[in-house]
Amino acid sequence: MRWIRRTIALLLGLLLVAACGLESGGAIPLQVGPGSIRPVPALDGVRITVGSKAFTEQLILGYLIEFALSAAGASIRDLTNIQGSSSMRDAQLLGQIDLAYDYTGTGWITYLGHETPVPGAIRQFQAVRAADLVEHGMLWTAMAPMNNTYALATSTQTAQETGVRTLSDYAGLAATDPDAAAVCVGTEFNVRRDGFPGMTRAYGIAGDKIPKRIVQDAVVYQAVADGTQCRFGSVNATDGRIPALRLVVLRDDRDFFPKYNAALVMREKFADKYPQITTIMEPISRRLTNETITELNRQVDVDGREPAEVARDWLVAQGFVTIR
Structure with a gap:
Protein backbone atom coordinates (compact mmCIF):
# COMPACT_ATOMS: atom_id res chain seq x y z
CA MET A 1 0.00 0.00 0.00
CA ARG A 2 2.91 2.35 0.75
CA TRP A 3 4.13 2.31 -2.86
CA ILE A 4 0.59 3.05 -4.08
CA ARG A 5 0.34 6.09 -1.81
CA ARG A 6 3.79 7.23 -2.91
CA THR A 7 2.87 6.86 -6.58
CA ILE A 8 -0.32 8.86 -6.09
CA ALA A 9 1.65 11.56 -4.25
CA LEU A 10 4.19 11.77 -7.04
CA LEU A 11 1.49 11.99 -9.69
CA LEU A 12 -0.16 14.81 -7.78
CA GLY A 13 3.23 16.44 -7.47
CA LEU A 14 3.74 16.14 -11.22
CA LEU A 15 0.46 17.94 -11.83
CA LEU A 16 1.49 20.66 -9.38
CA VAL A 17 4.92 21.06 -10.93
CA ALA A 18 3.45 21.24 -14.43
CA ALA A 19 0.90 23.78 -13.25
CA CYS A 20 3.73 25.93 -11.95
CA GLY A 21 5.27 26.02 -15.42
CA LEU A 22 8.41 24.11 -14.42
CA GLU A 23 8.42 22.06 -17.59
CA SER A 24 10.02 24.91 -19.52
CA GLY A 25 13.01 26.46 -17.75
CA GLY A 26 15.46 28.97 -19.14
CA ALA A 27 19.09 29.59 -20.01
CA ILE A 28 21.77 30.59 -17.54
CA PRO A 29 21.35 34.35 -16.98
CA LEU A 30 25.04 35.34 -17.30
CA GLN A 31 28.05 33.78 -19.01
CA VAL A 32 31.22 32.83 -17.14
CA GLY A 33 34.52 31.21 -18.04
CA PRO A 34 36.87 28.85 -16.19
CA GLY A 35 38.86 30.03 -13.19
CA SER A 36 40.10 27.59 -10.58
CA ILE A 37 37.16 25.51 -11.83
CA ARG A 38 38.53 24.00 -15.00
CA PRO A 39 36.62 22.34 -17.86
CA VAL A 40 35.70 18.76 -16.97
CA PRO A 41 35.51 16.42 -20.00
CA ALA A 42 32.87 14.23 -18.32
CA LEU A 43 30.57 17.26 -17.98
CA ASP A 44 31.19 18.78 -21.41
CA GLY A 45 27.79 19.57 -22.95
CA VAL A 46 25.89 17.59 -20.29
CA ARG A 47 22.47 19.14 -19.76
CA ILE A 48 21.96 19.83 -16.07
CA THR A 49 18.84 21.39 -14.59
CA VAL A 50 19.37 23.50 -11.47
CA GLY A 51 16.56 24.56 -9.16
CA SER A 52 16.00 26.85 -6.21
CA LYS A 53 13.17 28.16 -4.08
CA ALA A 54 11.76 31.64 -4.57
CA PHE A 55 13.67 33.79 -2.09
CA THR A 56 16.92 35.73 -2.25
CA GLU A 57 19.29 33.30 -0.59
CA GLN A 58 18.00 30.35 -2.57
CA LEU A 59 18.32 32.26 -5.83
CA ILE A 60 21.93 33.11 -4.99
CA LEU A 61 22.70 29.49 -4.09
CA GLY A 62 21.06 28.25 -7.29
CA TYR A 63 23.14 30.64 -9.41
CA LEU A 64 26.33 29.57 -7.63
CA ILE A 65 25.66 26.02 -8.83
CA GLU A 66 24.82 27.17 -12.34
CA PHE A 67 27.91 29.32 -12.84
CA ALA A 68 30.25 26.75 -11.30
CA LEU A 69 29.01 23.90 -13.49
CA SER A 70 28.86 26.15 -16.54
CA ALA A 71 32.55 26.96 -16.04
CA ALA A 72 33.17 23.20 -15.95
CA GLY A 73 31.51 22.85 -19.36
CA ALA A 74 27.97 21.73 -18.54
CA SER A 75 24.91 23.03 -20.40
CA ILE A 76 22.73 24.61 -17.73
CA ARG A 77 18.93 24.75 -17.65
CA ASP A 78 17.72 27.31 -15.11
CA LEU A 79 14.73 26.34 -12.96
CA THR A 80 15.37 28.67 -10.04
CA ASN A 81 12.59 30.64 -8.33
CA ILE A 82 10.18 27.79 -7.51
CA GLN A 83 7.43 28.71 -5.04
CA GLY A 84 7.72 26.70 -1.83
CA SER A 85 9.86 23.89 -0.46
CA SER A 86 7.35 21.18 -1.33
CA SER A 87 7.15 22.21 -4.99
CA MET A 88 10.92 22.14 -5.39
CA ARG A 89 11.15 18.82 -3.60
CA ASP A 90 8.50 17.29 -5.86
CA ALA A 91 10.34 18.59 -8.90
CA GLN A 92 13.51 16.86 -7.69
CA LEU A 93 11.78 13.58 -6.91
CA LEU A 94 10.15 13.64 -10.33
CA GLY A 95 13.47 14.25 -12.09
CA GLN A 96 12.60 17.71 -13.38
CA ILE A 97 15.46 19.17 -11.34
CA ASP A 98 18.87 17.51 -11.19
CA LEU A 99 20.28 19.36 -8.23
CA ALA A 100 19.74 22.24 -5.82
CA TYR A 101 20.90 23.55 -2.48
CA ASP A 102 18.47 22.70 0.31
CA TYR A 103 18.51 22.86 4.09
CA THR A 104 19.16 19.96 6.44
CA GLY A 105 16.43 21.05 8.88
CA THR A 106 13.89 21.21 6.05
CA GLY A 107 14.94 17.76 4.92
CA TRP A 108 14.62 16.22 8.37
CA ILE A 109 11.41 17.90 9.50
CA THR A 110 9.45 18.71 6.34
CA TYR A 111 10.52 16.05 3.83
CA LEU A 112 11.18 13.12 6.18
CA GLY A 113 8.45 13.96 8.70
CA HIS A 114 10.42 13.91 11.96
CA GLU A 115 9.15 15.92 14.90
CA THR A 116 12.45 16.41 16.75
CA PRO A 117 15.64 17.82 15.22
CA VAL A 118 18.98 16.09 15.64
CA PRO A 119 21.37 18.16 17.81
CA GLY A 120 24.43 19.52 16.05
CA ALA A 121 25.00 20.51 12.44
CA ILE A 122 27.10 17.47 11.48
CA ARG A 123 24.79 14.97 13.16
CA GLN A 124 21.72 16.58 11.57
CA PHE A 125 23.37 16.40 8.14
CA GLN A 126 24.39 12.76 8.63
CA ALA A 127 20.88 11.80 9.76
CA VAL A 128 19.23 13.48 6.76
CA ARG A 129 21.79 12.04 4.35
CA ALA A 130 21.29 8.48 5.60
CA ALA A 131 17.48 8.58 5.83
CA ASP A 132 16.76 10.39 2.55
CA LEU A 133 19.08 8.10 0.63
CA VAL A 134 17.29 5.00 1.90
CA GLU A 135 13.73 6.32 1.69
CA HIS A 136 13.86 8.38 -1.52
CA GLY A 137 17.18 7.74 -3.26
CA MET A 138 18.22 11.37 -2.68
CA LEU A 139 21.85 12.20 -1.89
CA TRP A 140 22.86 15.12 0.35
CA THR A 141 26.47 16.26 0.00
CA ALA A 142 28.85 19.25 0.17
CA MET A 143 27.31 20.76 3.31
CA ALA A 144 28.13 24.42 3.95
CA PRO A 145 28.84 25.92 7.40
CA MET A 146 26.06 28.51 6.85
CA ASN A 147 23.04 27.81 9.06
CA ASN A 148 19.92 29.64 7.89
CA THR A 149 17.79 28.62 10.82
CA LEU A 250 15.97 36.31 19.99
CA ARG A 251 18.14 33.51 21.31
CA ASP A 252 16.57 30.05 21.00
CA ASP A 253 17.44 29.09 24.58
CA ARG A 254 15.66 25.72 24.40
CA ASP A 255 17.28 24.79 21.08
CA PHE A 256 13.94 24.22 19.38
CA PHE A 257 14.84 25.25 15.86
CA PRO A 258 16.73 22.64 13.83
CA LYS A 259 20.02 23.38 12.11
CA TYR A 260 19.42 24.55 8.56
CA ASN A 261 22.80 24.08 6.95
CA ALA A 262 22.72 24.36 3.18
CA ALA A 263 23.82 21.24 1.30
CA LEU A 264 23.73 20.08 -2.27
CA VAL A 265 20.90 17.61 -3.01
CA MET A 266 20.54 15.35 -6.06
CA ARG A 267 19.22 11.94 -7.00
CA GLU A 268 21.62 9.11 -6.15
CA LYS A 269 21.74 7.85 -9.74
CA PHE A 270 22.61 11.32 -11.01
CA ALA A 271 25.33 11.70 -8.34
CA ASP A 272 26.81 8.31 -9.25
CA LYS A 273 26.87 9.23 -12.94
CA TYR A 274 28.52 12.63 -12.35
CA PRO A 275 30.68 12.45 -9.19
CA GLN A 276 32.63 15.44 -10.52
CA ILE A 277 29.77 17.73 -9.43
CA THR A 278 30.44 17.17 -5.75
CA THR A 279 34.16 17.69 -6.30
CA ILE A 280 33.45 21.04 -7.98
CA MET A 281 30.94 22.26 -5.42
CA GLU A 282 32.66 21.24 -2.16
CA PRO A 283 35.22 24.11 -2.15
CA ILE A 284 32.40 26.59 -2.83
CA SER A 285 30.23 25.20 -0.03
CA ARG A 286 33.14 25.36 2.44
CA ARG A 287 33.37 29.14 1.97
CA LEU A 288 29.65 29.77 2.51
CA THR A 289 29.71 30.92 6.13
CA ASN A 290 26.88 32.79 7.83
CA GLU A 291 28.80 36.03 7.43
CA THR A 292 29.41 35.43 3.73
CA ILE A 293 25.85 34.51 2.76
CA THR A 294 24.38 37.28 4.92
CA GLU A 295 26.48 39.82 3.05
CA LEU A 296 25.46 38.38 -0.33
CA ASN A 297 21.81 38.48 0.75
CA ARG A 298 22.26 42.09 1.89
CA GLN A 299 23.57 43.13 -1.51
CA VAL A 300 20.31 41.92 -3.07
CA ASP A 301 17.71 42.88 -0.48
CA VAL A 302 19.23 46.16 0.67
CA ASP A 303 21.40 47.38 -2.22
CA GLY A 304 18.97 46.18 -4.89
CA ARG A 305 21.44 44.13 -6.93
CA GLU A 306 20.39 41.13 -9.03
CA PRO A 307 20.96 37.72 -7.36
CA ALA A 308 22.69 36.34 -10.48
CA GLU A 309 25.18 39.23 -10.54
CA VAL A 310 25.89 38.89 -6.82
CA ALA A 311 26.52 35.15 -7.17
CA ARG A 312 28.73 35.55 -10.23
CA ASP A 313 30.78 38.40 -8.76
CA TRP A 314 31.44 36.45 -5.57
CA LEU A 315 32.63 33.43 -7.55
CA VAL A 316 34.89 35.73 -9.59
CA ALA A 317 36.26 37.38 -6.43
CA GLN A 318 37.00 33.92 -4.98
CA GLY A 319 38.77 32.91 -8.20
CA PHE A 320 36.39 30.05 -9.05
CA VAL A 321 35.25 31.51 -12.39
CA THR A 322 36.04 34.41 -14.69
CA ILE A 323 33.78 36.87 -16.50
CA ARG A 324 33.38 35.98 -20.13
Missing part, protein backbone atom coordinates in the same frame (compact mmCIF):
# COMPACT_ATOMS: atom_id res chain seq x y z
CA TYR A 150 14.41 30.13 11.56
CA ALA A 151 14.37 32.73 14.31
CA LEU A 152 12.16 35.33 15.94
CA ALA A 153 13.39 38.92 15.80
CA THR A 154 12.41 42.30 17.14
CA SER A 155 13.57 45.88 16.76
CA THR A 156 16.35 47.31 18.89
CA GLN A 157 13.83 49.67 20.48
CA THR A 158 11.37 46.90 21.39
CA ALA A 159 14.16 44.77 22.83
CA GLN A 160 15.23 47.68 25.03
CA GLU A 161 11.68 48.49 26.11
CA THR A 162 10.62 44.93 26.92
CA GLY A 163 13.92 43.33 27.91
CA VAL A 164 13.03 40.41 25.64
CA ARG A 165 16.24 38.77 24.40
CA THR A 166 15.36 35.07 24.31
CA LEU A 167 12.38 33.02 23.20
CA SER A 168 11.70 32.20 26.85
CA ASP A 169 11.52 35.95 27.51
CA TYR A 170 9.06 36.22 24.61
CA ALA A 171 6.96 33.39 26.08
CA GLY A 172 6.81 35.28 29.37
CA LEU A 173 5.71 38.47 27.61
CA ALA A 174 3.05 36.57 25.64
CA ALA A 175 1.68 35.10 28.88
CA THR A 176 1.42 38.42 30.72
CA ASP A 177 0.59 40.80 27.86
CA PRO A 178 -0.39 39.01 24.61
CA ASP A 179 -0.97 42.28 22.74
CA ALA A 180 2.62 43.35 23.42
CA ALA A 181 3.80 40.10 21.81
CA ALA A 182 2.04 40.80 18.47
CA VAL A 183 3.86 38.88 15.76
CA CYS A 184 4.17 38.81 11.98
CA VAL A 185 4.88 35.39 10.48
CA GLY A 186 5.72 34.28 6.98
CA THR A 187 3.33 31.97 5.17
CA GLU A 188 5.52 28.85 5.47
CA PHE A 189 6.64 29.60 9.03
CA ASN A 190 2.98 29.85 10.04
CA VAL A 191 2.23 26.21 9.22
CA ARG A 192 5.49 24.26 9.35
CA ARG A 193 6.26 21.87 12.19
CA ASP A 194 9.59 23.63 12.58
CA GLY A 195 7.86 27.02 12.49
CA PHE A 196 5.23 28.82 14.56
CA PRO A 197 3.14 25.79 15.65
CA GLY A 198 6.20 23.89 16.89
CA MET A 199 7.83 26.93 18.47
CA THR A 200 4.74 27.83 20.48
CA ARG A 201 4.40 24.24 21.71
CA ALA A 202 8.06 24.03 22.69
CA TYR A 203 7.92 27.26 24.70
CA GLY A 204 4.42 26.83 26.13
CA ILE A 205 3.06 29.86 24.27
CA ALA A 206 -0.68 30.19 23.71
CA GLY A 207 -0.32 31.01 20.03
CA ASP A 208 -4.04 31.59 19.55
CA LYS A 209 -3.97 34.41 22.13
CA ILE A 210 -1.27 36.47 20.42
CA PRO A 211 -2.27 38.97 17.69
CA LYS A 212 -0.77 37.43 14.57
CA ARG A 213 -0.47 38.68 11.00
CA ILE A 214 0.37 36.21 8.22
CA VAL A 215 2.36 38.05 5.56
CA GLN A 216 4.90 37.43 2.83
CA ASP A 217 8.35 36.77 4.28
CA ALA A 218 9.78 39.90 2.68
CA VAL A 219 7.24 42.08 4.52
CA VAL A 220 8.18 40.84 8.00
CA TYR A 221 11.53 42.61 8.32
CA GLN A 222 10.38 46.19 7.71
CA ALA A 223 7.16 45.60 9.67
CA VAL A 224 9.17 44.53 12.72
CA ALA A 225 11.62 47.40 12.30
CA ASP A 226 8.73 49.89 12.14
CA GLY A 227 6.89 48.23 15.02
CA THR A 228 3.54 49.35 13.63
CA GLN A 229 2.00 46.08 12.45
CA CYS A 230 3.89 43.81 14.83
CA ARG A 231 6.65 44.01 17.40
CA PHE A 232 8.12 40.58 16.67
CA GLY A 233 8.45 38.54 13.51
CA SER A 234 9.76 35.35 11.94
CA VAL A 235 13.08 35.75 10.14
CA ASN A 236 15.80 33.66 8.55
CA ALA A 237 19.04 33.98 10.48
CA THR A 238 21.21 34.77 7.45
CA ASP A 239 18.96 37.44 5.94
CA GLY A 240 20.86 40.61 5.04
CA ARG A 241 18.03 42.82 6.27
CA ILE A 242 18.67 41.83 9.90
CA PRO A 243 21.89 43.87 10.27
CA ALA A 244 20.67 46.52 7.81
CA LEU A 245 17.55 47.23 9.91
CA ARG A 246 19.34 46.67 13.23
CA LEU A 247 16.99 43.88 14.23
CA VAL A 248 17.66 41.78 17.33
CA VAL A 249 17.40 38.01 16.89
Whole structure:
Protein backbone atom coordinates (compact mmCIF):
# COMPACT_ATOMS: atom_id res chain seq x y z
CA MET A 1 0.00 0.00 0.00
CA ARG A 2 2.91 2.35 0.75
CA TRP A 3 4.13 2.31 -2.86
CA ILE A 4 0.59 3.05 -4.08
CA ARG A 5 0.34 6.09 -1.81
CA ARG A 6 3.79 7.23 -2.91
CA THR A 7 2.87 6.86 -6.58
CA ILE A 8 -0.32 8.86 -6.09
CA ALA A 9 1.65 11.56 -4.25
CA LEU A 10 4.19 11.77 -7.04
CA LEU A 11 1.49 11.99 -9.69
CA LEU A 12 -0.16 14.81 -7.78
CA GLY A 13 3.23 16.44 -7.47
CA LEU A 14 3.74 16.14 -11.22
CA LEU A 15 0.46 17.94 -11.83
CA LEU A 16 1.49 20.66 -9.38
CA VAL A 17 4.92 21.06 -10.93
CA ALA A 18 3.45 21.24 -14.43
CA ALA A 19 0.90 23.78 -13.25
CA CYS A 20 3.73 25.93 -11.95
CA GLY A 21 5.27 26.02 -15.42
CA LEU A 22 8.41 24.11 -14.42
CA GLU A 23 8.42 22.06 -17.59
CA SER A 24 10.02 24.91 -19.52
CA GLY A 25 13.01 26.46 -17.75
CA GLY A 26 15.46 28.97 -19.14
CA ALA A 27 19.09 29.59 -20.01
CA ILE A 28 21.77 30.59 -17.54
CA PRO A 29 21.35 34.35 -16.98
CA LEU A 30 25.04 35.34 -17.30
CA GLN A 31 28.05 33.78 -19.01
CA VAL A 32 31.22 32.83 -17.14
CA GLY A 33 34.52 31.21 -18.04
CA PRO A 34 36.87 28.85 -16.19
CA GLY A 35 38.86 30.03 -13.19
CA SER A 36 40.10 27.59 -10.58
CA ILE A 37 37.16 25.51 -11.83
CA ARG A 38 38.53 24.00 -15.00
CA PRO A 39 36.62 22.34 -17.86
CA VAL A 40 35.70 18.76 -16.97
CA PRO A 41 35.51 16.42 -20.00
CA ALA A 42 32.87 14.23 -18.32
CA LEU A 43 30.57 17.26 -17.98
CA ASP A 44 31.19 18.78 -21.41
CA GLY A 45 27.79 19.57 -22.95
CA VAL A 46 25.89 17.59 -20.29
CA ARG A 47 22.47 19.14 -19.76
CA ILE A 48 21.96 19.83 -16.07
CA THR A 49 18.84 21.39 -14.59
CA VAL A 50 19.37 23.50 -11.47
CA GLY A 51 16.56 24.56 -9.16
CA SER A 52 16.00 26.85 -6.21
CA LYS A 53 13.17 28.16 -4.08
CA ALA A 54 11.76 31.64 -4.57
CA PHE A 55 13.67 33.79 -2.09
CA THR A 56 16.92 35.73 -2.25
CA GLU A 57 19.29 33.30 -0.59
CA GLN A 58 18.00 30.35 -2.57
CA LEU A 59 18.32 32.26 -5.83
CA ILE A 60 21.93 33.11 -4.99
CA LEU A 61 22.70 29.49 -4.09
CA GLY A 62 21.06 28.25 -7.29
CA TYR A 63 23.14 30.64 -9.41
CA LEU A 64 26.33 29.57 -7.63
CA ILE A 65 25.66 26.02 -8.83
CA GLU A 66 24.82 27.17 -12.34
CA PHE A 67 27.91 29.32 -12.84
CA ALA A 68 30.25 26.75 -11.30
CA LEU A 69 29.01 23.90 -13.49
CA SER A 70 28.86 26.15 -16.54
CA ALA A 71 32.55 26.96 -16.04
CA ALA A 72 33.17 23.20 -15.95
CA GLY A 73 31.51 22.85 -19.36
CA ALA A 74 27.97 21.73 -18.54
CA SER A 75 24.91 23.03 -20.40
CA ILE A 76 22.73 24.61 -17.73
CA ARG A 77 18.93 24.75 -17.65
CA ASP A 78 17.72 27.31 -15.11
CA LEU A 79 14.73 26.34 -12.96
CA THR A 80 15.37 28.67 -10.04
CA ASN A 81 12.59 30.64 -8.33
CA ILE A 82 10.18 27.79 -7.51
CA GLN A 83 7.43 28.71 -5.04
CA GLY A 84 7.72 26.70 -1.83
CA SER A 85 9.86 23.89 -0.46
CA SER A 86 7.35 21.18 -1.33
CA SER A 87 7.15 22.21 -4.99
CA MET A 88 10.92 22.14 -5.39
CA ARG A 89 11.15 18.82 -3.60
CA ASP A 90 8.50 17.29 -5.86
CA ALA A 91 10.34 18.59 -8.90
CA GLN A 92 13.51 16.86 -7.69
CA LEU A 93 11.78 13.58 -6.91
CA LEU A 94 10.15 13.64 -10.33
CA GLY A 95 13.47 14.25 -12.09
CA GLN A 96 12.60 17.71 -13.38
CA ILE A 97 15.46 19.17 -11.34
CA ASP A 98 18.87 17.51 -11.19
CA LEU A 99 20.28 19.36 -8.23
CA ALA A 100 19.74 22.24 -5.82
CA TYR A 101 20.90 23.55 -2.48
CA ASP A 102 18.47 22.70 0.31
CA TYR A 103 18.51 22.86 4.09
CA THR A 104 19.16 19.96 6.44
CA GLY A 105 16.43 21.05 8.88
CA THR A 106 13.89 21.21 6.05
CA GLY A 107 14.94 17.76 4.92
CA TRP A 108 14.62 16.22 8.37
CA ILE A 109 11.41 17.90 9.50
CA THR A 110 9.45 18.71 6.34
CA TYR A 111 10.52 16.05 3.83
CA LEU A 112 11.18 13.12 6.18
CA GLY A 113 8.45 13.96 8.70
CA HIS A 114 10.42 13.91 11.96
CA GLU A 115 9.15 15.92 14.90
CA THR A 116 12.45 16.41 16.75
CA PRO A 117 15.64 17.82 15.22
CA VAL A 118 18.98 16.09 15.64
CA PRO A 119 21.37 18.16 17.81
CA GLY A 120 24.43 19.52 16.05
CA ALA A 121 25.00 20.51 12.44
CA ILE A 122 27.10 17.47 11.48
CA ARG A 123 24.79 14.97 13.16
CA GLN A 124 21.72 16.58 11.57
CA PHE A 125 23.37 16.40 8.14
CA GLN A 126 24.39 12.76 8.63
CA ALA A 127 20.88 11.80 9.76
CA VAL A 128 19.23 13.48 6.76
CA ARG A 129 21.79 12.04 4.35
CA ALA A 130 21.29 8.48 5.60
CA ALA A 131 17.48 8.58 5.83
CA ASP A 132 16.76 10.39 2.55
CA LEU A 133 19.08 8.10 0.63
CA VAL A 134 17.29 5.00 1.90
CA GLU A 135 13.73 6.32 1.69
CA HIS A 136 13.86 8.38 -1.52
CA GLY A 137 17.18 7.74 -3.26
CA MET A 138 18.22 11.37 -2.68
CA LEU A 139 21.85 12.20 -1.89
CA TRP A 140 22.86 15.12 0.35
CA THR A 141 26.47 16.26 0.00
CA ALA A 142 28.85 19.25 0.17
CA MET A 143 27.31 20.76 3.31
CA ALA A 144 28.13 24.42 3.95
CA PRO A 145 28.84 25.92 7.40
CA MET A 146 26.06 28.51 6.85
CA ASN A 147 23.04 27.81 9.06
CA ASN A 148 19.92 29.64 7.89
CA THR A 149 17.79 28.62 10.82
CA TYR A 150 14.41 30.13 11.56
CA ALA A 151 14.37 32.73 14.31
CA LEU A 152 12.16 35.33 15.94
CA ALA A 153 13.39 38.92 15.80
CA THR A 154 12.41 42.30 17.14
CA SER A 155 13.57 45.88 16.76
CA THR A 156 16.35 47.31 18.89
CA GLN A 157 13.83 49.67 20.48
CA THR A 158 11.37 46.90 21.39
CA ALA A 159 14.16 44.77 22.83
CA GLN A 160 15.23 47.68 25.03
CA GLU A 161 11.68 48.49 26.11
CA THR A 162 10.62 44.93 26.92
CA GLY A 163 13.92 43.33 27.91
CA VAL A 164 13.03 40.41 25.64
CA ARG A 165 16.24 38.77 24.40
CA THR A 166 15.36 35.07 24.31
CA LEU A 167 12.38 33.02 23.20
CA SER A 168 11.70 32.20 26.85
CA ASP A 169 11.52 35.95 27.51
CA TYR A 170 9.06 36.22 24.61
CA ALA A 171 6.96 33.39 26.08
CA GLY A 172 6.81 35.28 29.37
CA LEU A 173 5.71 38.47 27.61
CA ALA A 174 3.05 36.57 25.64
CA ALA A 175 1.68 35.10 28.88
CA THR A 176 1.42 38.42 30.72
CA ASP A 177 0.59 40.80 27.86
CA PRO A 178 -0.39 39.01 24.61
CA ASP A 179 -0.97 42.28 22.74
CA ALA A 180 2.62 43.35 23.42
CA ALA A 181 3.80 40.10 21.81
CA ALA A 182 2.04 40.80 18.47
CA VAL A 183 3.86 38.88 15.76
CA CYS A 184 4.17 38.81 11.98
CA VAL A 185 4.88 35.39 10.48
CA GLY A 186 5.72 34.28 6.98
CA THR A 187 3.33 31.97 5.17
CA GLU A 188 5.52 28.85 5.47
CA PHE A 189 6.64 29.60 9.03
CA ASN A 190 2.98 29.85 10.04
CA VAL A 191 2.23 26.21 9.22
CA ARG A 192 5.49 24.26 9.35
CA ARG A 193 6.26 21.87 12.19
CA ASP A 194 9.59 23.63 12.58
CA GLY A 195 7.86 27.02 12.49
CA PHE A 196 5.23 28.82 14.56
CA PRO A 197 3.14 25.79 15.65
CA GLY A 198 6.20 23.89 16.89
CA MET A 199 7.83 26.93 18.47
CA THR A 200 4.74 27.83 20.48
CA ARG A 201 4.40 24.24 21.71
CA ALA A 202 8.06 24.03 22.69
CA TYR A 203 7.92 27.26 24.70
CA GLY A 204 4.42 26.83 26.13
CA ILE A 205 3.06 29.86 24.27
CA ALA A 206 -0.68 30.19 23.71
CA GLY A 207 -0.32 31.01 20.03
CA ASP A 208 -4.04 31.59 19.55
CA LYS A 209 -3.97 34.41 22.13
CA ILE A 210 -1.27 36.47 20.42
CA PRO A 211 -2.27 38.97 17.69
CA LYS A 212 -0.77 37.43 14.57
CA ARG A 213 -0.47 38.68 11.00
CA ILE A 214 0.37 36.21 8.22
CA VAL A 215 2.36 38.05 5.56
CA GLN A 216 4.90 37.43 2.83
CA ASP A 217 8.35 36.77 4.28
CA ALA A 218 9.78 39.90 2.68
CA VAL A 219 7.24 42.08 4.52
CA VAL A 220 8.18 40.84 8.00
CA TYR A 221 11.53 42.61 8.32
CA GLN A 222 10.38 46.19 7.71
CA ALA A 223 7.16 45.60 9.67
CA VAL A 224 9.17 44.53 12.72
CA ALA A 225 11.62 47.40 12.30
CA ASP A 226 8.73 49.89 12.14
CA GLY A 227 6.89 48.23 15.02
CA THR A 228 3.54 49.35 13.63
CA GLN A 229 2.00 46.08 12.45
CA CYS A 230 3.89 43.81 14.83
CA ARG A 231 6.65 44.01 17.40
CA PHE A 232 8.12 40.58 16.67
CA GLY A 233 8.45 38.54 13.51
CA SER A 234 9.76 35.35 11.94
CA VAL A 235 13.08 35.75 10.14
CA ASN A 236 15.80 33.66 8.55
CA ALA A 237 19.04 33.98 10.48
CA THR A 238 21.21 34.77 7.45
CA ASP A 239 18.96 37.44 5.94
CA GLY A 240 20.86 40.61 5.04
CA ARG A 241 18.03 42.82 6.27
CA ILE A 242 18.67 41.83 9.90
CA PRO A 243 21.89 43.87 10.27
CA ALA A 244 20.67 46.52 7.81
CA LEU A 245 17.55 47.23 9.91
CA ARG A 246 19.34 46.67 13.23
CA LEU A 247 16.99 43.88 14.23
CA VAL A 248 17.66 41.78 17.33
CA VAL A 249 17.40 38.01 16.89
CA LEU A 250 15.97 36.31 19.99
CA ARG A 251 18.14 33.51 21.31
CA ASP A 252 16.57 30.05 21.00
CA ASP A 253 17.44 29.09 24.58
CA ARG A 254 15.66 25.72 24.40
CA ASP A 255 17.28 24.79 21.08
CA PHE A 256 13.94 24.22 19.38
CA PHE A 257 14.84 25.25 15.86
CA PRO A 258 16.73 22.64 13.83
CA LYS A 259 20.02 23.38 12.11
CA TYR A 260 19.42 24.55 8.56
CA ASN A 261 22.80 24.08 6.95
CA ALA A 262 22.72 24.36 3.18
CA ALA A 263 23.82 21.24 1.30
CA LEU A 264 23.73 20.08 -2.27
CA VAL A 265 20.90 17.61 -3.01
CA MET A 266 20.54 15.35 -6.06
CA ARG A 267 19.22 11.94 -7.00
CA GLU A 268 21.62 9.11 -6.15
CA LYS A 269 21.74 7.85 -9.74
CA PHE A 270 22.61 11.32 -11.01
CA ALA A 271 25.33 11.70 -8.34
CA ASP A 272 26.81 8.31 -9.25
CA LYS A 273 26.87 9.23 -12.94
CA TYR A 274 28.52 12.63 -12.35
CA PRO A 275 30.68 12.45 -9.19
CA GLN A 276 32.63 15.44 -10.52
CA ILE A 277 29.77 17.73 -9.43
CA THR A 278 30.44 17.17 -5.75
CA THR A 279 34.16 17.69 -6.30
CA ILE A 280 33.45 21.04 -7.98
CA MET A 281 30.94 22.26 -5.42
CA GLU A 282 32.66 21.24 -2.16
CA PRO A 283 35.22 24.11 -2.15
CA ILE A 284 32.40 26.59 -2.83
CA SER A 285 30.23 25.20 -0.03
CA ARG A 286 33.14 25.36 2.44
CA ARG A 287 33.37 29.14 1.97
CA LEU A 288 29.65 29.77 2.51
CA THR A 289 29.71 30.92 6.13
CA ASN A 290 26.88 32.79 7.83
CA GLU A 291 28.80 36.03 7.43
CA THR A 292 29.41 35.43 3.73
CA ILE A 293 25.85 34.51 2.76
CA THR A 294 24.38 37.28 4.92
CA GLU A 295 26.48 39.82 3.05
CA LEU A 296 25.46 38.38 -0.33
CA ASN A 297 21.81 38.48 0.75
CA ARG A 298 22.26 42.09 1.89
CA GLN A 299 23.57 43.13 -1.51
CA VAL A 300 20.31 41.92 -3.07
CA ASP A 301 17.71 42.88 -0.48
CA VAL A 302 19.23 46.16 0.67
CA ASP A 303 21.40 47.38 -2.22
CA GLY A 304 18.97 46.18 -4.89
CA ARG A 305 21.44 44.13 -6.93
CA GLU A 306 20.39 41.13 -9.03
CA PRO A 307 20.96 37.72 -7.36
CA ALA A 308 22.69 36.34 -10.48
CA GLU A 309 25.18 39.23 -10.54
CA VAL A 310 25.89 38.89 -6.82
CA ALA A 311 26.52 35.15 -7.17
CA ARG A 312 28.73 35.55 -10.23
CA ASP A 313 30.78 38.40 -8.76
CA TRP A 314 31.44 36.45 -5.57
CA LEU A 315 32.63 33.43 -7.55
CA VAL A 316 34.89 35.73 -9.59
CA ALA A 317 36.26 37.38 -6.43
CA GLN A 318 37.00 33.92 -4.98
CA GLY A 319 38.77 32.91 -8.20
CA PHE A 320 36.39 30.05 -9.05
CA VAL A 321 35.25 31.51 -12.39
CA THR A 322 36.04 34.41 -14.69
CA ILE A 323 33.78 36.87 -16.50
CA ARG A 324 33.38 35.98 -20.13
